[in-house]
Amino acid sequence: MNVLELSHVHKSFARTEGEDVTQALEDINFTVNDGEFLSIVGPSGCGKSTIMRLIAGLIFPTAGTITLNGEIIKGTDTGRGMVFQKPTLFPWLTAEENLHFTARMQGRRRDSQYMAEAERLLEMAGLSEFRNDYPHQLSGGMAQRLALIRTMINNPKVFLLDEPLGALDAFTRMNMQDEILRLWQQSNHIVLMVTHDIDEAIYLGTRILVMAPRPGRVRADLRNDMPYPRIRTSDEFLQWRKKVLGMLDFGQKNTKEV
Ligand SMILES: Nc1ncnc2c1ncn2[C@@H]1O[C@H](COP(=O)(O)OP(=O)(O)OP(=O)(O)O)[C@@H](O)[C@H]1O
Ligand SMILES: [Mg+2]
Numbered sequence: 516m517n518v519l520e521l522s523h524v525h526k527s528f529a530r531t532e533g534e535d536v537t538q539a540l541e542d543i544n545f546t547v548n549d550g551e552f553l554s555i556v557g558p559s560g561c562g563k564s565t566i567m568r569l570i571a572g573l574i575f576p577t578a579g580t581i582t583l584n585g586e587i588i589k590g591t592d593t594g595r596g597m598v599f600q601k602p603t604l605f606p607w608l609t610a611e612e613n614l615h616f617t618a619r620m621q622g623r624r625r626d627s628q629y630m631a632e633a634e635r636l637l638e639m640a641g642l643s644e645f646r647n648d649y650p651h652q653l654s655g656g657m658a659q660r661l662a663l664i665r666t667m668i669n670n671p672k673v674f675l676l677d678e679p680l681g682a683l684d685a686f687t688r689m690n691m692q693d694e695i696l697r698l699w700q701q702s703n704h705i706v707l708m709v710t711h712d713i714d715e716a717i718y719l720g721t722r723i724l725v726m727a728p729r730p731g732r733v734r735a736d737l738r739n740d741m742p743y744p745r746i747r748t749s750d751e752f753l754q755w756r757k758k759v760l761g762m763l764d765f766g767q768k769n770t771k772e773v
């Protein structure tokens with residue numbers, strides 16, 4: 516059983532000018548267990564990516580602690596896989612070489628089971644035919660899909676997704692949402708996913724963390740018990756939409772569209 520815990524986490528960044536600091540996160544507290552899918556929503560600049568980078572071990576809290584299974588996170592680890600807001604691929608490797616990068620670095624044997632999973636992921640991401648292309652030859656959406664499956668193939672204990680589907684068209688996006696769901700349900704691991712898309716947050720999350728900016732903080736941590744597969748047009752779903760939009764202060768403006 517994996518347990519990720521953020522306890523009284525603060526993060527400030529020095530500004531380049533003057534002695535000012537940006538209070539990116541203030542007193543963040545939450546715990547996520549195996550089998551939970553935490554959707555994170557909130558306005559730009561409220562610290563969503565900062566939370567992800569802290570859990571990934573790329574940066575460290577100014578105060579407070581982040582632990583996985585009781586151990587303080589001291590750096591990056593393939594057990595905590597992150598897909599960044601902007602796809603980060605190795606430009607000198609082909610799509611397929613990018614996919615196999617971690618396995619190669621770790622000297623992991625690429626047995627038939629691994630290769631079958633790689634094929635399945637390439638197929639699912641619509642990249643089979645582009646396996647020998649380099650990142651600069653891929654479209655933005657293809658690059659993002661490749662970044663996603665490159666992390667999926669490592670089956671991380673904690674899967675950190677920072678707006679991984681932002682560059683995708685609506686259809687591909689919905690397919691990838693189902694693929695992320697499938698992966699999470701199979702592994703029963705922890706997923707944290709930042710999204711600007713309220714429907715996406717509701718469609719996926721067993722919990723929805725609503726954040727507020729300046730300083731970045733948690734406004735609400737909502738349990739979403741709707742059974743899967745969720746129906747985007749159901750009354751219950753629309754109620755959820757109103758609720759989350761209301762918390763983001765867009766309730767009034769947007770209820771007409773619902
Ligand atoms: N390395 C850094 N140096 C200085 N300030 C930073 C740094 N990283 C983030 N910040 C600041 O911290 C705040 C939170 O940034 P963060 O990237 O976490 O926001 P976000 O919620 O992910 O926004 P978006 O939705 O636009 O991606 C912002 O005010 C940002 O300017
Ligand atoms: Mg961000």
